[in-house]
Amino acid sequence: MRSTLSTLEVERPRDLAHALRIMGRATSGERPIPMAGGTDLFVYLNAGTPPPGRVYLDLWGLKELRGIREDTGGVTLGALTTFTDIRDHALLRRRFPCLTAAAAEVGGRQIQNRATIAGNIANASPAGDSLPPLMALGAVVHALSARGRRDIPFSSFYRGYRDLELAPDELIAEVRIPWAPTRSRQFFRKVGTRRAQSISKVVAAGLLRLDARGAVDRVHLAFGSVAPVTLRAHRAEQALLGQRIKPALVEEARRALLEDIAPIDDIRSDREYRITVAGNLLEQFLRDLGPGAAAPAR
């Protein structure tokens, strides 16, 4: 049954400091529910399954949480950066193509205009499309509360299914992405029921660099929808490191990947299909980025 909106309260903070004071109430009572684009929250309200709480904290007007900044070490995305901001950003397209490719596949244009990077992270769906790129790129979440700031590596941000390394009074303020290693190449691929506007059955992102001999000297592989949380495929990475890409190695990496992932049957897909597709995506990744592939653009 739909939630009754008239029983809910929406607070519109004047500025970020005000928002953090409101979030501070979580330490002594009910946690206010941060609301960014609302594209997940309104689905839950419509389905009658909203998160516990009566007070929504509308972040949309906070200019401190907007903007994309570049410096010598990388790029910082404000929490309210939308997927339209990301897909239309020339520098991000050049330096983080796996992230901009993911942004272009989140819902349709209307959703991309409202859906934010922090909302995708905090919603914590194992099918969230920006999560594998953020994990492959070694992102760091900047969390803020009235108590101060914490930097949380994305690789340790999910403790379990929809269980975040975020205190009840903390907001995600920014997401920091370091520059990818020079000469590395990136990959993103989402497989859903259809080519557009579908939730991922399997989603993968990766980064690969070959040394002068053509052997793998950097590889980051991240997969979504194949476990309770988005994960790095460390065993498959280990199988590839130091090796030249050839068919026998691809087979070995596919076998290693089986030890990294733990897909389940659910309404969107089944375990066997996900295992096959995850292996196929790994193979495509190695084919697209391996020896003979076009040089990365800068």
Ligand SMILES: Cc1cc2nc3c(=O)[nH]c(=O)nc-3n(C[C@H](O)[C@H](O)[C@H](O)COP(=O)(O)OP(=O)(O)OC[C@H]3O[C@@H](n4cnc5c(N)ncnc54)[C@H](O)[C@@H]3O)c2cc1C
């Ligand atoms: C039609 C449709 C299609 C979609 N397609 C896709 C898709 O293809 N791929 C995909 O990944 N997702 C998809 N989504 C899901 C959704 O659009 C994304 O997860 C989006 O990024 C959520 O961002 P938001 O700003 O709308 O979050 P909101 O709905 O505002 O919030 C989502 C969650 O994040 C929390 N939150 C928001 N901001 C913060 C913050 N700064 N700090 C702490 N917590 C915060 C909220 O409390 C809530 O728990 C789709 C949704 C719809 C309705």
